[in-house]
Amino acid sequence: MTYLQQITSPTLLIDEKICRDNIARMATKAKNNSMKLVPHFKTGQSKAIGKWAKDYNVPEITVSSIKMAEYFCGDGWETIHIAFPFNPLEIKKLNELSQNQKISVQLVNSEVAKMLANQLRSPVGFFIEIDAGYGRTGVAVSDFGKIEEILRISQTSDYLQFRGFYIHAGHSYYAKDVAAIHEQNIAALNMLKNKYRTEFPDLVTRTGDTPTCSMMDDFGGIDEMGPGNFVFYDLTQAGIGSCTKADIAVALAVPVVDINPEKKTILIHGGGVHLAKDVLFEPNGEKNFGEVVFLSDEGWEIPKSRSFVKSISQEHGIIQASEELLQKAQVGGLLGILPVHSCMTADCMKAYLSLDGQWIDHTEGFSF
Amino acid sequence: MTYLQQITSPTLLIDEKICRDNIARMATKAKNNSMKLVPHFKTGQSKAIGKWAKDYNVPEITVSSIKMAEYFCGDGWETIHIAFPFNPLEIKKLNELSQNQKISVQLVNSEVAKMLANQLRSPVGFFIEIDAGYGRTGVAVSDFGKIEEILRISQTSDYLQFRGFYIHAGHSYYAKDVAAIHEQNIAALNMLKNKYRTEFPDLVTRTGDTPTCSMMDDFGGIDEMGPGNFVFYDLTQAGIGSCTKADIAVALAVPVVDINPEKKTILIHGGGVHLAKDVLFEPNGEKNFGEVVFLSDEGWEIPKSRSFVKSISQEHGIIQASEELLQKAQVGGLLGILPVHSCMTADCMKAYLSLDGQWIDHTEGFSF
Numbered sequence: 001m002t003y004l005q006q007i008t009s010p011t012l013l014i015d016e017k018i019c020r021d022n023i024a025r026m027a028t029k030a031k032n033n034s035m036k037l038v039p040h041f042k043t044g045q046s047k048a049i050g051k052w053a054k055d056y057n058v059p060e061i062t063v064s065s066i067k068m069a070e071y072f073c074g075d076g077w078e079t080i081h082i083a084f085p086f087n088p089l090e091i092k093k094l095n096e097l098s099q100n101q102k103i104s105v106q107l108v109n110s111e112v113a114k115m116l117a118n119q120l121r122s123p124v125g126f127f128i129e130i131d132a133g134y135g136r137t138g139v140a141v142s143d144f145g146k147i148e149e150i151l152r153i154s155q156t157s158d159y160l161q162f163r164g165f166y167i168h169a170g171h172s173y174y175a176k177d178v179a180a181i182h183e184q185n186i187a188a189l190n191m192l193k194n195k196y197r198t199e200f201p202d203l204v205t206r207t208g209d210t211p212t213c214s215m216m217d218d219f220g221g222i223d224e225m226g227p228g229n230f231v232f233y234d235l236t237q238a239g240i241g242s243c244t245k246a247d248i249a250v251a252l253a254v255p256v257v258d259i260n261p262e263k264k265t266i267l268i269h270g271g272g273v274h275l276a277k278d279v280l281f282e283p284n285g286e287k288n289f290g291e292v293v294f295l296s297d298e299g300w301e302i303p304k305s306r307s308f309v310k311s312i313s314q315e316h317g318i319i320q321a322s323e324e325l326l327q328k329a330q331v332g333g334l335l336g337i338l339p340v341h342s343c344m345t346a347d348c349m350k351a352y353l354s355l356d357g358q359w360i361d362h363t364e365g366f367s368f
Numbered sequence: 369m370t371y372l373q374q375i376t377s378p379t380l381l382i383d384e385k386i387c388r389d390n391i392a393r394m395a396t397k398a399k400n401n402s403m404k405l406v407p408h409f410k411t412g413q414s415k416a417i418g419k420w421a422k423d424y425n426v427p428e429i430t431v432s433s434i435k436m437a438e439y440f441c442g443d444g445w446e447t448i449h450i451a452f453p454f455n456p457l458e459i460k461k462l463n464e465l466s467q468n469q470k471i472s473v474q475l476v477n478s479e480v481a482k483m484l485a486n487q488l489r490s491p492v493g494f495f496i497e498i499d500a501g502y503g504r505t506g507v508a509v510s511d512f513g514k515i516e517e518i519l520r521i522s523q524t525s526d527y528l529q530f531r532g533f534y535i536h537a538g539h540s541y542y543a544k545d546v547a548a549i550h551e552q553n554i555a556a557l558n559m560l561k562n563k564y565r566t567e568f569p570d571l572v573t574r575t576g577d578t579p580t581c582s583m584m585d586d587f588g589g590i591d592e593m594g595p596g597n598f599v600f601y602d603l604t605q606a607g608i609g610s611c612t613k614a615d616i617a618v619a620l621a622v623p624v625v626d627i628n629p630e631k632k633t634i635l636i637h638g639g640g641v642h643l644a645k646d647v648l649f650e651p652n653g654e655k656n657f658g659e660v661v662f663l664s665d666e667g668w669e670i671p672k673s674r675s676f677v678k679s680i681s682q683e684h685g686i687i688q689a690s691e692e693l694l695q696k697a698q699v700g701g702l703l704g705i706l707p708v709h710s711c712m713t714a715d716c717m718k719a720y721l722s723l724d725g726q727w728i729d730h731t732e733g734f735s736f
Binding site: 088089090112137267276278311315318331332344347 | 454538
């Protein structure tokens with residue numbers, strides 16, 4: 001039975017070859033810059049994909065919640081980094097996990113540093129997250145008072161161990177000038193490293209976002225990179241220029257349930273609960289929730305003429321169809337949709353089907 | 369242990385009393401109009417909430433996928449209606465389920481009608497979905513050719529049984545004039561009923577959306593109503609005028625991980641994977657992904673001054689905080705967030721915690 005014959009409802013497909021190529025390319029770039037690649041597994045959330053990453057000498061991963069850390073515990077990672085300002089309500093769980101798994105967390109204030117210093121029962125590393133302009137989270141790059149307060153608190157603890165500085169320049173997703181953001185990251189991290197390396201000779205610097213890691217070649221001495229989305233990429237990243245559409249490693253297979261040749265629309269079973277509701281905008285202002293690819297036993301193929309999902313509700317999607325698509329599509333058939341935001345689509349779907357018909361695990365879905 | 373003491377990570381709270389009041393109010397309205405209430409359980413997706421609905425004499429429910437139908441099979445419902453243009457790849461599953469559970473489906477074209485007529489092995493009812501202006505799906509209200517083609521095909525089958533006409537006026541979510549949409553629905557359904565009742569004396573008419581069902585009092589002879597969102601309501605419905613904020617029956621409890629008094633922002637663990645990414649817009653154009661409520665052992669309370677989630681990413685949310693909130697919030701504490709779109713938030717969270725600390729099931733999460 002081919003993978004296509006297994007599908008009766010919306011199903012997230014993964015092309016292992018594309019995914020491995022994405023990991024290999026980033027691993028090579030990291031190596032060329034003498035950097036450690038610590039991929040952010042909030043995208044794949046999968047032990048199977050973790051195995052693929054290990055083939056490219058990835059010893060350590062990043063996750064975005066303690067639940068995800070727990071999922072990967074005991075799966076052979078040197079360290080699991082939780083790249084989210086630590087939630088002190090989860091100290092008990094952290095103490096459980098860190099007994100058997102090296103874990104690092106992220107700190108942005110002295111309140112949580114104090115709680116950890118008082119309550120940790122095993123060694124846990126921490127990065128101080130730096131806000132170099134994104135404005136979502138992190139200590140302002142020039143707020144040495146707060147940085148040193150956190151460092152001072154950590155020194156009162158036998159268990160809370162400083163590892164370095166972390167920047168996630170999430171605004172590179174929206175900015176026109178990724179290179180400028182990259183320069184800003186390098187300058188911030190190098191300044192902090194120079195300022196604190198005498199006292200902390202082992203401190204490392206890490207930068208996180210997929211656009212800068214994909215598009216830049218020189219990392220100016222930053223020690224580690226932690227991109228996430230690059231394992232799959234998506235239409236957002238293709239729009240930014242981080243990848244081409246051919247690099248997108250996942251596609252949502254969706255059943256066609258109705259075709260309207262007059263309106264040139266196709267109704268699919270595939271909506272917000274499958275794709276999530278991330279959206280791109282066409283030049284004419286129309287919404288784009290994903291782009292159509294044709295499915296075959298070998299995988300998917302990008303059509304000559306573009307068709308996209310122009311609206312979605314909970315379970316419904318409506319495709320604005322090209323003539324090529326209208327000729328090929330049939331009620332009862334399947335189409336593929338390249339996602340706008342693959343991390344969110346994967347989190348909605350909670351499992352992957354490989355092109356050889358194997359189910360691939362996800363944190364909250366299938367587990368093997 | 370109170371429900372609050374159980375929470376360490378984002379958790380969807382349900383207030384049973386508010387939820388029951390919402391169901392009771394709609395059941396009364398249906399009764400006053402001699403209508404059958406067939407609630408759409410794509411919102412709650414919960415057997416426990418199904419039990420509450422049965423207390424208000426609800427014998428039948430609607431779902432939006434065969435997966436959801438399967439979940440509710442055998443739970444004592446007279447009929448389960450799948451309110452989605454039927455996906456012919458799922459005929460095998462439909463044949464399995466319909467052996468032991470009365471099921472009805474929705475048809476919008478003759479292709480799927482033919483496949484069902486040929487392949488059904490037990491009786492299955494069907495509604496013809498009518499597009500009275502929404503434009504998402506359905507047969508155009510004046511396309512008698514297509515309606516009669518579907519009816520003719522169904523008459524070739526011993527199993528495919530016509531039940532009536534269904535309208536979901538989803539555009540009432542976006543329109544200023546809900547009353548006008550309601551009048552259009554009534555006119556369309558009554559016209560179709562009059563046209564086809566001689567041949568099909570048992571045919572019924574059903575209308576589906578929460579705004580018209582909540583805001584209108586006279587249903588002009590429509591036989592059944594199938595709203596979904598009303599069991600929980602949300603900020604979108606409060607904005608439309610379907611409910612007040614006090615009628616919203618679910619709130620996402622989120623840990624506070626950082627507070628920035630200068631920017632008046634609060635960072636929470638609560639992002640797109642919890643709330644979904646549905647968004648409302650403030651008068652000044654700012655985005656609103658949910659509004660803050662204060663949590664106590666008794667439930668939640670709407671603050672005097674409004675604070676809302678102004679941005680979200682996968683796991684992060686940033687609240688633009690009022691002075692009142694800045695004074696009350698603390699790192700390591702919890703806040704509640706009223707969702708913009710409760711159906712999507714529930715689908716993300718896949719379980720509910722009641723105010724007496726009990727877990728409530730959801731289709732894809734906890735099951736009892």
